[in-house]
């Protein structure tokens with residue numbers, strides 16, 4: 001044991017380590033700026049290949065830092081010998097190094113993933129990861145200095161616990177990206193929810209109550225309509241137009257364009273204005289491709305707003321006109337085992353058993369290629385990345401039964417042709433399609449035109465020409481079009497840009 005009063009052994013100061021560490025930290029922070037906006041199309045496959053290791057690698061720093069924290073807490077109660085103290089630098093070095101590796105892989109994943117572009121959550125996760133890696137490096141350096149100067153480890157401990165805090169926050173964001181938000185807390189018991197400041201778990205609002213006697217009209221009738229038709233795009237973590245509709249307060253508060261509703265005045269209420277727009281108006285809500293409200297639902301919303309949009313009033317507080325009464329009764333999907341299982345035709349909110357069975361059946365044909373967008377979703381993602389040359393038009397036909405449920409489709413580098421694309425015409429939910437490096441031609445554009453929900457089309461390295469691509473100017477929701485390495489001329493791209501001002505065209509040539 002070393003005696004604290006003995007003259008300290010002079011130790012080398014970790015100047016070189018500090019220099020290297022700070023250089024690494026600066027490099028990490030500069031990385032996103034140097035790389036600029038991700039352009040997944042220009043990324044070689046190697047980027048995606050390495051990026052996919054991010055979910056594996058990230059567990060290393062988490063595990064290592066958990067161990068360090070555990071040891072540090074123990075050291076607060078039992079002083080460590082000098083040798084032990086020095087040895088604790090090793091896991092710290094390994095922790096910081098593995099954090100850097102995990103962050104680098106994550107960065108490549110981000111650079112190569114079209115689906116991540118523009119997501120605020122993903123960006124926050126990226127910066128959180130970088131912050132953690134930098135904090136880990138600084139923590140390591142602080143420990144090295146504490147050891148060499150023989151100082152007290154107070155500052156080091158603050159940094160360590162701070163870094164681990166950042167790590168926890170960032171890991172949670174990461175989990176939200178893969179599993180959807182609220183994954184961890186969805187089934188949390190009430191006391192836990194209280195501590196976390198969450199609202200009480202929503203008792204399946206989706207099914208309007210048969211007799212909204214006790215529930216307010218808002219909770220029993222209005223909220224379920226909004227839940228079915230609107231909330232998927234207007235909620236925490238996915239507030240389109242900065243507008244959330246999942247609570248009464250936020251519904252009234254509105255978004256970028258101002259209040260969501262004006263009590264007493266349905267005609268001046270933004271939600272009604274949007275719902276009443278003609279179907280082919282780009283601003284019509286819900287957007288094209290999503291099931292529209294029924295006349296009855298619209299009538300109920302208007303009636304409720306015109307009568308003050310009170311969040312608390314129950315049905316008995318109103319004099320309900322007959323048509324509204326009827327609309328409300330039609331709304332109500334009969335409670336399970338209820339008496340009249342007649343009229344209504346509820347929109348499937350989650351995947352039903354038939355769809356699940358169909359997807360499970362296709363898993364043999366397309367292992368790992370067909371997945372649900374999220375647990376609560378009836379929408380599917382299809383990616384042929386692992387099938388590549390094994391996928392041709394004949395095999396693709398097997399997807400027929402699930403086509404209407406597809407939301408993203410990646411057929412890059414497969415052997416499919418225009419014929420397979422033609423099968424996608426009924427994919428009314430499709431938002432993103434990648435046809436890069438396939439044998440498709442201009443004829444495929446005629447099919448894509450039939451899918452107005454499309455927001456992103458990738459035609460990288462295909463035989464499309466000016467004639468085909470110019471037709472895409474009629475696509476109402478197109479936000480991104482990849483034409484890198486095609487024969488499309490700069491003039492055609494310029495003309496397209498003029499017709500589609502809201503669409504980013506990635507072509508690799510100046511237009």
Ligand code: HEC
Nearest residue numbers: 229230233240241243255256257258270271274283285286
């Ligand atoms: C598929 C996703 C989606 C669904 C479903 C959806 N919206 Fe939207 N909503 C958007 C997008 C995207 C925007 C932003 C673009 C815009 O303003 O048109 C938006 C914007 C809005 C805005 C403007 C907010 C503001 O202040 O800028 C209102 C109001 C609105 N939606 C109402 C509704 C209503 C009411 C429903 C249900 C009947 C609904 N939305 C369903 C995607 C959706």
